[in-house]
Amino acid sequence: MDDGQVEHDGIWEAPESMDEVLRSESTSVADHAFRDIVGSSAALRDTLRQVQVVAATDATVLLLGETGTGKELLARAIHDRSERRERTFMKINCAAIPSGLLESELFGHERGAFTNAVAQKIGRFELANGGTLFLDEVGELPLELQPKLLRVLQELEFERLGGTRTIKVDVRVVAATNRDLAQMVSERRFRDDLYYRVNVFPIQVPPLRERLEDIDVLVHHFVGRFAVRMKRSIERIPAAAMEAMRRYSWPGNVRELENLIERAIILSRGPTLEVPLGDLARRPSDCAVDDGTESLDRLTRMHVVRILNETNWMVGGRGGAAVRLGMNRTTLQSMMKRLGLARPRESAFRVRSGCVPRTGSRTPAGLCTRYGANA
Secondary structure, three states: OOOOOEEEOOEEEOOOOHHHHHHHHHHHHHHOOOOOOOOOOHHHHHHHHHHHHHHOOOOOEEEEOOOOOOHHHHHHHHHHOOOOOOOOEEEEEOOOOOHHHHHHHHHOEOOOOOOOOOOOEOOHHHHOOOOEEEEEOHHHOOHHHHHHHHHHHHHOEEEOEOOOOEEEOOOEEEEEEOOOHHHHHHOOOOOHHHHHHHOOEEEEOOOHHHOHHHHHHHHHHHHHHHHHHOOOOOOEEEHHHHHHHHHOOOOOHHHHHHHHHHHHHHHOOOOEOOOOOHHHHOOOOOOOOOHHHHHHHHHHHHHHHHHHHHOOOOOOOOOOHHHHHOOOHHHHHHHHHHHOOOOOOOOOEEOOOOOOOOOOOOOOHHHOEEOOOOO
């Protein structure tokens, strides 16, 4: 608990008022100058450092992480800190638009290109010319559209649907996904050349369960936002509610916490925040991730293990796994801890490059070499 917080009789209170806590929180957030991104945990700071490094370039960025972790906010932060900040930030959710309409949304169409195309339409790439285009859920992009996206990423040109005129654009692309694109490539559901093109600078966005120290400041942030919007005055938060929120695994990440606080503000009729803890209790206590995320973690684990094997479990350094995976050493160490990965004992065998057994199989000792002494 921070020095400025007081807890007694089961009630958490700000020393003066919730407004002072919120002003203090806003100041600390402003210190790293990332609008609307709240928190100071090591995992979040590491992510923001990577954003800071890549923002000044025109490199394509791939944001990897579970749903609800704030990937769109990071995409906006990259745009806001780039030389394109005065130009358009355009976004499109590839999973929210039917595949038959997605090509027109991305690249536009000419009049008469298809039934009901009664007028020319300008696509998102054209609208984002000079600025940044955020491709959310890029893993949902249909296979038939992937070559056209690859072309515009490489050549910065395309034709509208039904058109013949080549259109040149200058667009920086930031993509995001909660899918394992490497696994999708191996399953031939995502083109390998497009994967390498969007994976120029990958950034792993940490789930909320890896930054639990940010829970308090996020709660204050959302309480302030919704209290003002709903004209409520919230001065106290029950200590039991704060503890329950700190202990919860948040499978829906920051978005789930935001929704919970909004419901709490609606339910609160006095100065004490009435958090509907039953909404948390209804979920299984061990439900850290949903089925899709669990699968993502399993595939991520397989990918990380393969890279660690190929680097002889050397995490840092020029030839280390962190560089191969495009992340900082501390980020990889945090991920290894979350996935339960540790360097095998000397008696174990390392799969050499090109020798990757199926999960659960035993690789013959004669085909693989022992782990070396250097890590």
